[in-house]
Amino acid sequence: MSASDKKTPGKAPGTEVETTGHVWDDDLCEYNNPLPRWWLWGFYATVIFAIVYWLLYPAWPIASTFTKGFATVTFEVEGEPRTTHWNTRAVLAREMQSGEMALRQQEMLRVVADSSIDEVLSDTTKLAFVNSYGRGMFGDNCAACHQTGGAGIIELYPNLADDNWHWGGDLASIEHSIRHGRMGYMPDFGETLDAGQLRAVSAYVLNIAGHEGDADLIARGQSIYLGPEGGCVACHRPDGAGLRALGAPDLRNNIWQNVDVLGAASHEERLTRVSEMVARGVNRQMPAFGDRLSEAEIRVLATYVHQFGGGQ
Amino acid sequence: MNEVYEARIPIYPRAVKGRFRNLKWTVLGLAYSVYFLLPWLRWERPHGPDQAVLFDIPGRSFYLFNLLVHPQDIFWLAGLLIIAALLLFMVTGMAGRVFCGYFCFQTLWTDLFMWIERRMQGDRAARMRLDRDGPAFKRLTLRTITHLLYLVAAFATGFTFIVYWGDAPTLTVSFFTGQAAYAAYFTAGFLTLTTYVFAGILREQVCIYMCPYSRFQSVMFDRDTLIVSYDQKRGEAAAGRRLMGKGPRDHEARLADGIGDCIDCGMCVQVCPVGIDIRDGLQYQCIHCALCIDACDNVMDRLGWDRGLIRYTSENALAGKPARVLKPKTFGYGIPLLLIIGVLIWSIATQAPLDASVSQVRQPLFVTLSDGSVQNSYQIKLNNKAQQAVTLELRISGLPGAVLDTGRIETIELLPQQSTTLLARVRYPAQPGVGQQRPLSFEIVPVAPSGMEPVVITSQFSH
Numbered sequence: 001m002s003a004s005d006k007k008t009p010g011k012a013p014g015t016e017v018e019t020t021g022h023v024w025d026d027d028l029c030e031y032n033n034p035l036p037r038w039w040l041w042g043f044y045a046t047v048i049f050a051i052v053y054w055l056l057y058p059a060w061p062i063a064s065t066f067t068k069g070f071a072t073v074t075f076e077v078e079g080e081p082r083t084t085h086w087n088t089r090a091v092l093a094r095e096m097q098s099g100e101m102a103l104r105q106q107e108m109l110r111v112v113a114d115s116s117i118d119e120v121l122s123d124t125t126k127l128a129f130v131n132s133y134g135r136g137m138f139g140d141n142c143a144a145c146h147q148t149g150g151a152g153i154i155e156l157y158p159n160l161a162d163d164n165w166h167w168g169g170d171l172a173s174i175e176h177s178i179r180h181g182r183m184g185y186m187p188d189f190g191e192t193l194d195a196g197q198l199r200a201v202s203a204y205v206l207n208i209a210g211h212e213g214d215a216d217l218i219a220r221g222q223s224i225y226l227g228p229e230g231g232c233v234a235c236h237r238p239d240g241a242g243l244r245a246l247g248a249p250d251l252r253n254n255i256w257q258n259v260d261v262l263g264a265a266s267h268e269e270r271l272t273r274v275s276e277m278v279a280r281g282v283n284r285q286m287p288a289f290g291d292r293l294s295e296a297e298i299r300v301l302a303t304y305v306h307q308f309g310g311g312q
Numbered sequence: 313m314n315e316v317y318e319a320r321i322p323i324y325p326r327a328v329k330g331r332f333r334n335l336k337w338t339v340l341g342l343a344y345s346v347y348f349l350l351p352w353l354r355w356e357r358p359h360g361p362d363q364a365v366l367f368d369i370p371g372r373s374f375y376l377f378n379l380l381v382h383p384q385d386i387f388w389l390a391g392l393l394i395i396a397a398l399l400l401f402m403v404t405g406m407a408g409r410v411f412c413g414y415f416c417f418q419t420l421w422t423d424l425f426m427w428i429e430r431r432m433q434g435d436r437a438a439r440m441r442l443d444r445d446g447p448a449f450k451r452l453t454l455r456t457i458t459h460l461l462y463l464v465a466a467f468a469t470g471f472t473f474i475v476y477w478g479d480a481p482t483l484t485v486s487f488f489t490g491q492a493a494y495a496a497y498f499t500a501g502f503l504t505l506t507t508y509v510f511a512g513i514l515r516e517q518v519c520i521y522m523c524p525y526s527r528f529q530s531v532m533f534d535r536d537t538l539i540v541s542y543d544q545k546r547g548e549a550a551a552g553r554r555l556m557g558k559g560p561r562d563h564e565a566r567l568a569d570g571i572g573d574c575i576d577c578g579m580c581v582q583v584c585p586v587g588i589d590i591r592d593g594l595q596y597q598c599i600h601c602a603l604c605i606d607a608c609d610n611v612m613d614r615l616g617w618d619r620g621l622i623r624y625t626s627e628n629a630l631a632g633k634p635a636r637v638l639k640p641k642t643f644g645y646g647i648p649l650l651l652i653i654g655v656l657i658w659s660i661a662t663q664a665p666l667d668a669s670v671s672q673v674r675q676p677l678f679v680t681l682s683d684g685s686v687q688n689s690y691q692i693k694l695n696n697k698a699q700q701a702v703t704l705e706l707r708i709s710g711l712p713g714a715v716l717d718t719g720r721i722e723t724i725e726l727l728p729q730q731s732t733t734l735l736a737r738v739r740y741p742a743q744p745g746v747g748q749q750r751p752l753s754f755e756i757v758p759v760a761p762s763g764m765e766p767v768v769i770t771s772q773f774s775h
Binding site: 034035036037038039040118121122124125127128131132147148149150151159161162163164250252253254255307308309310311 | 315316317318319320513514517521673674675676679680681682683684687689717719720721724725732733734735737
């Protein structure tokens, strides 16, 4: 069976519906229910829209390039204006430089930079800005090592949320640390001290922090700590308070950042862990951010870190 | 060649007078009064703009008379939308498409535009004559004036919409001096265009082809739903409808011949704004505006016959069965509706002037300090919703021996509508034991002005 050649519109048998005129199998016909005309105009409108869009924005690929469009974006790169075809990255760059919010942010950054440390710390508005802007900066620059929230990782990166500071926890010291970086160094005693001496000095160090142990061992350790064999006293001071100028930790509290003492199951294990650490020494470096961040940004970051709760 | 696209078949609705037409004019008058005048109503406030209704997007505040809606109250909008939806479903289930017929913007604005058209080009017969064989110049002039008036009405609509979003007098001046924001011009222009196109040109095609509601309203209908309906039994009787000119003119004689009460005058079709014949029965195109009832009633009155050949009735009532109003559907929509209205009113009535939240910092959850005590950090968000400045103090309770540290912040001053975020620390001489938690309450105490209720938020201390 094939479609009949009847092409003139007609009526479907027994109905009032108009058909296209095509009839198959005697009575099978195609209804003609035209769309409203405005629908057609709507279609033309989309065609016109598409053409305008092609002209304005990057659209057609041509071999290794593409049509750039007339809608360009101008933004600054290192002070020089640069104009490119429209793309979201350029729009973002422009927005970050001259957008309303970006300008407000720059204004607040200037206000914080021009304020004294005391003013920032006692002003809720400035602190709120520091906390929100600082979070982003900390995430970009610091969180890779110090973790989000500044908790750090024991044996690797210091905790910034507690009040134990190797290099000082006041705002000026924190700013100094960020600007110039820090070199944390303790020589390895693995070759100068034998295993017994290492054990003894470890017992003494643990005792300073409040861990009881064998009294003889502690006494032997004390003489090594204070005497020329160990010479620990040079950096850690006679009472274990630590020299901040050298970043030597305070040994008198029970916060351990270079060795996981609190995670040990027994005193014996604590001794082992501290001994290994003394034998190994410490050699750590925090990079300087002074050439990467502006003074205002360093101020915000330092205040943000101070806000973690350990600031002094 | 068959047409794939069909030009609009012009509809020339005839003017009609009657109860429903009056009701529609009343609704239209009320709706337009509210819409066009409300933004100009002034309202004294201790703090904030003196406009009764203002949707301040940059300021993140919606002012509705004495009610101030903040972004965090957005769930009120959800409540309002649920109420609107349930109300629509319930009313549609009971009384049919009253929304379409009387309250829909499309109906209201089309009514206005048709009124303009009628004033300029005359009623149905005059318009048909003008379109068919009126002089080209007259036709063009009248049409141009009509469309210009359409544009004026459309612009008034679009412009009025934007003055809800800024101080009306200021915005008006800046709008007409070219100082207003781009968004204002775009919105006014867009609404002018859509109003002109939808109410002036597309009209019933919006209801028939675009509106989703016309397509799904039928699922809300049942046999008890009130619909505009032609009484087939009375109108057609045994021998069908018949024009008055043919056969007997007297009511009794017509009845004796088995002829129905419908005199086939076509008035109901002529007045219909969507161009349907109600005598064909319930149709999705019908917006239930009831103008055909008015038309038919007028004819019946003139003949001295009973009104109601076309009337609001239900399928059950037409079939002679009792029509129920209190059906399960009514309760099914009505009870949740009352419940949500109640919750919304309660929520608005008990809105606290001070909005605060405390969230414990979880990275790290706690830190051990050099003196062996444990420290937790908290992020405290404070939002002053009151119309006056407040001075707040932060305190803790419920954990004896715990010390609150807010750094050098002693009191927090918040201007009206101002919000801030504060970091606070709590220290407690506990032994670190991972996973242990103690309850702890933060008290946000307004020290000035006096008389404001403190806000207490329970939190926890982890160690």
